[in-house]
Amino acid sequence: MYSVKLNNNRDFPVLGVGTLFATKEGEAEQLVKDAIDIGYRHFDTAMVYRNEKEVGAGIKAKISEGVVKREDIFLTTKLWCTYHRREKVVEACKTSLSNLGLEYIDLYLIHSPSAFKEGDDFWPKDSDGKLMIEYVDYVETWKGMEECVKLGLTKSIGISNFNSQQIDRLLKAATIKPAANQIECHPYLNQAKLIAFCKEKGIIITAYSPLGSPNAIAKETTQAPLQDPKLQELAKKYNKTVAQIILRYLIQHGTVPIPKSSNKKRLQENFDIFDFEISKEDKNAIDALNKNIRICLFTGTEEDKNYPFGIEY
Ligand SMILES: NC(=O)c1ccc[n+]([C@@H]2O[C@H](COP(=O)([O-])OP(=O)(O)OC[C@H]3O[C@@H](n4cnc5c(N)ncnc54)[C@H](OP(=O)(O)O)[C@@H]3O)[C@@H](O)[C@H]2O)c1
Ligand SMILES: *[C@@H]1O[C@H](CO)[C@@H](O)[C@H](O)[C@H]1NC(C)=O
Secondary structure, three states: OOEEEOOOOOEEEOOOEEOOOOOOOOHHHHHHHHHHHHOOOEEEOOHHHOOHHHHHHHHHHHHHOOOOOHHHOEEEEEEOHHHOOHHHHHHHHHHHHHHHOOOOEEEEEEOOOOOEOOOOOOOOEOOOOOEOEOOOOHHHHHHHHHHHHHOOOEEEEEEEOOOHHHHHHHHHHOOOOOOEEEEEOEOOEOOHHHHHHHHHOOOEEEEEOOOOOOOOOOOOOOOOHHHOHHHHHHHHHHOOOHHHHHHHHHHHOOEEEOOEOOOHHHHHHHHOOOOOOOOHHHHHHHHOOOOOOOOOOOOOOOOOOOOHHHOOO
């Protein structure tokens, strides 16, 4: 598996597998096992996905079978918004590790710059059904993240859904620089400016919802990139599927896509993108499809001081 170097010199496989909504019993474990058999070595989960246990079980099953060693796998999980106070970060990280049944995480991310009211409820709501935001400075959260590295709980730390201003502010206070920023990125939201900004700071971009999250988040959008006529035309030209064109594009665009699939055939399809290259001209044509359409909105956090999507990038 091809990889890029993170700013701490660790290898980051250029294609991973997402696990959001893989919550049917056995689904995430099977997905991980199938993916490892296909050749994937990079997995993305989060405490809030409620499948860390299964993701860990899938990895451990393949380690016991002798197919991979722990060090061959790159596992990302994320700190949820109800654990942003500095003192809560290490606790949450240890809970994730215990869910996973692993000794370390490869990359631990702050899931979002917004913090919610602490407690057992991942989406705490008041009596009017309104999401309960509880401001915590993400710089404070970051100190807890750094503590996780010092304790050996995770090899690398990073952020998700952070904008350029937040990254700038974080970098001024950080002892350990964030290795990656995981953001929504696909042909309809190609994030060219944030990618360039992060590149300059030595921060790798992980592209989430790379296919536009067709079945889950974007259920009601008709604007799915998989249906785009230009991408369909390119798929014909390269004798590839639209999904393969998109994923190949995202890698050439300088990001690390993490498409989710619970279907072994589609997992294989998404993996078969290393035997062709999109020409510069066609890459430019895909760049031109950008519409700044955001699918993952973190609805209910718009009023938060840390809401990341209120500025251009
Ligand atoms: N940090 C964050 O805030 C954040 C937010 C959203 C997502 N993420 C991460 O990013 C990962 C990917 O994003 P996502 O799951 O939202 O969306 P996505 O990967 O863009 O799309 C996943 C959907 O596409 C379908 N699919 C997969 N491969 C396909 C193919 N070759 N052709 C047609 N359909 C295909 C899957 O269905 P099947 O399973 O049936 O194949 C699934 O429903 C997540 O799983 C999660 O790990 C992070
Ligand atoms: C197109 O791709 C399919 C599937 O990978 C392959 O079987 C077929 O031979 C390819 N056709 C051409 C013309 O390359």
